[in-house]
Amino acid sequence: MEDTVGMECGVFSAIDFKRRHIFPYVYWGMRAQNHRGHQSHGFITFDSKFNVYRSLDLIPKIKKSDVQNWLRKLPGSVGLGNVRYTTSGRLNEDALIEGTQPTLVDTGKSKLAISFNGNVVNTVQLRKELCNAFPDFSYECDAELICRKLSSKLLEGQRLESAVKTCMMETEGAFSVSGITEKGDLFAFKDPHGIRPLCSGCSSSGDVCSFSSETVGFDINGFEYRFEIEPGEFVLATESGFERKQLVPKKELALCAFEFAYFARPDSRLNDKYVYEVREEFGRNLGREYSDLAKDADMIISLPETSDDAALGLHEETGLRWERCTRRHRYVTDRAFILLSRERYSTIDRKINIIDHKLVGKDIIVIDDSIVRGDTTRVVVEKMRKLGARKIHLFITYPRIIGPCFYGIDMATYGELIGSTHKPDEIAKSIGVDSVNYQSLESFVKATEMRRDDLCFGCATGEYPTPLAQRLANWMYRRFQNGHKETGRIYEMDVENTV
Ligand code: SF4
Known part of the structure; x- marks a missing residue:
């Protein structure tokens, strides 16, 4: 039931190679996925510079008289959107606004925008590392961790692909990400276990390429579904279609089983099956x-x-x-x-x-x-x-x-x-x-x-697909059984040396 538990985030992005306004596609792609996050929403478009809009609550309806305003605010032919339900960072209103995605990191030497769905488990380790690289860094959400991690590697002179590869190897958790580079390239990637869904689609002419958490983001725009991004895969949207690269070996696929039961819209497809049929x-x-x-x-x-x-x-x-x-x-x-x-x-x-x-x-x-x-x-x-x-x-x-x-x-x-x-x-x-x-x-x-082994059932079996999560779960359980008060989001606390 909807009230039982908060969801995570929804991602939608698109690029129009004929250089027409992209915002309407991103807007509808996100409207179709508002069920994945109710607390905040945001859009970033790119037209030689990044244009940002972020707000709390559901995605608003846009009146006919307001359409031109929105297009003026968010011009460009590449765009990202996000809806979010907070599972990381602080929970007060200022923090919610700060943590609203998509995230844009400007290091002075490079700019990068991302929209993220998932949760980082080795948060403490990454925060420490990133505070060294960016002394002004204040953590509000995991999207910021991932975006800073990528930016720090770009600053070191790595190309985007190798920055993503480093990120995949050094970050534990679920991350399905789409992003825009400062050259206006649109890309997407997924963690090596593929815990959260993220798929690709395009218009029938092939002029518009797109990434979406769920296939309903394509349906509402009249796009065709192409493929689910593989665990550990990096995909670049190009004029001639999608360029796919397996950056790290696929670990065991561990798609969240709860998506089938509760999160995903019934008319979305997971593993090429409509969720309602499952x-x-x-x-x-x-x-x-x-x-x-x-x-x-x-x-x-x-x-x-x-x-x-x-x-x-x-x-x-x-x-x-x-x-x-x-x-x-x-x-x-x-x-x-x-x-x-x-x-x-x-x-x-x-x-x-x-x-x-x-x-x-x-x-x-x-x-x-x-x-x-x-x-x-x-x-x-x-x-x-x-x-x-x-x-x-x-x-x-x-x-x-x-x-x-x-x-x-x-x-x-x-x-x-x-x-x-x-x-x-x-x-x-x-x-x-x-x-x-x-x-x-x-x-x-x-x-x-x-296959049973291709699904994460951590919350139902106590067996988690990533090692730190397993150690944290074991440690938490022991303490819980011994009557210790539980402190909430343990992966955000400095307990890694304890477990
Ligand atoms: S199956 Fe449970 S533990 Fe695994 S990702 Fe989904 S909700 Fe989390």
């Missing part, structure tokens, strides 16, 4: 795995909107009616986490409407994508009980979340995750349902048609 299969899997419960239930209810596709699959598999009695108030977009705790319950109430008389005396299966903290689910369940539901069984498409994420998802500590301390029957008791039933990891993998 989610439908999740629902069918749950129907097969828990057929005993399904046969005694009266109806399926989905929590709008990320579990709607799984609900359809569950309905197809079991023949149970999918009762569409939960609806989202379409224009209530405030997210629960930004409100005061005393407002939390009423906000969720305001966002989801449940039609009451449908539930009276019924045994229902509520299908959802994940349980992170359990708060939202608890509130919705409480509401369903009040409306007369008799039995409530929760079917969850993502396996039980037992550990934090170090790669850009807002799950930083063990203590905040109900699944790290509670088994499914204990979660059921705490949330107030009759049972909690997770899709098995094996079924989840099968539905994605990927």
Whole structure:
């Protein structure tokens, strides 16, 4: 469900080799991906100089009368956009504005702009290193780390490709990046594990080349999807198409499995499959795995909107009616986490409407994508009980979340995750349902048609694809079990010598 956990960032960039305004493409590419970050947004275009616009909140609508103003503010035929949900840096308003992407670093000798999605794990080490190179450096976001890291290598005289290669070798974490050089070249690259999605596409004439976190960024612009950037790959957009170079050996691919369950838009493609089709299969899997419960239930209810596709699959598999009695108030977009705790319950109430008389005396299966903290689910369940539901069984498409994420998802500590301390029957008791039933990891993998080893399931298994993240997780877990207070984003703290 949307309120459960904060997302990371969305990236879109494009270059028009016929030298027409690029901003409209970048704007729509980002509008299509606003679900990936609600806290801030920004655009940078290039027309012999960099033009920057950054702001908080959702990407605004542009009135017809304002179009020329925007084009004047952001001229040029190369552009980058970003939407962000903060998973690094400070969280006050000034810091949010400071950390809004895309990031532009001007060293006096070189300029470089990037848009970034992911999270750096060896933050402390890189910060120390970069403070030596740039004494004025104040860290507000990981995009700045990556941009400074690249800039420091350019200052040393490295070419862009070798700067990116150094960055790939010396940075641990998830980073899917697109950038513009001071010559106006557009490029993109991905970390050696390919944890976050980033793909390439272009207009049918080939005049416009583009990079996007999700394929919906291309669809909205009428572009054709070309390929997903490989882990450790560097791609340059050129007049004759994309130049691809494998800069470092691909490590084991570890695409975030949570993208399939929750983050990505259902009409995006991951691993060449539409996400909604994978989610439908999740629902069918749950129907097969828990057929005993399904046969005694009266109806399926989905929590709008990320579990709607799984609900359809569950309905197809079991023949149970999918009762569409939960609806989202379409224009209530405030997210629960930004409100005061005393407002939390009423906000969720305001966002989801449940039609009451449908539930009276019924045994229902509520299908959802994940349980992170359990708060939202608890509130919705409480509401369903009040409306007369008799039995409530929760079917969850993502396996039980037992550990934090170090790669850009807002799950930083063990203590905040109900699944790290509670088994499914204990979660059921705490949330107030009759049972909690997770899709098995094996079924989840099968539905994605990927290899198990090509997916990151760190938060569900405790096995992380990168070494420092694994050490941090082990260290955090030991301390958590010994009753130490957890401090939040541990990868931003100077604990590397301790673990
Ligand atoms: S730890 Fe979980 S949320 Fe984070 S990248 Fe891996 S699968 Fe995704």
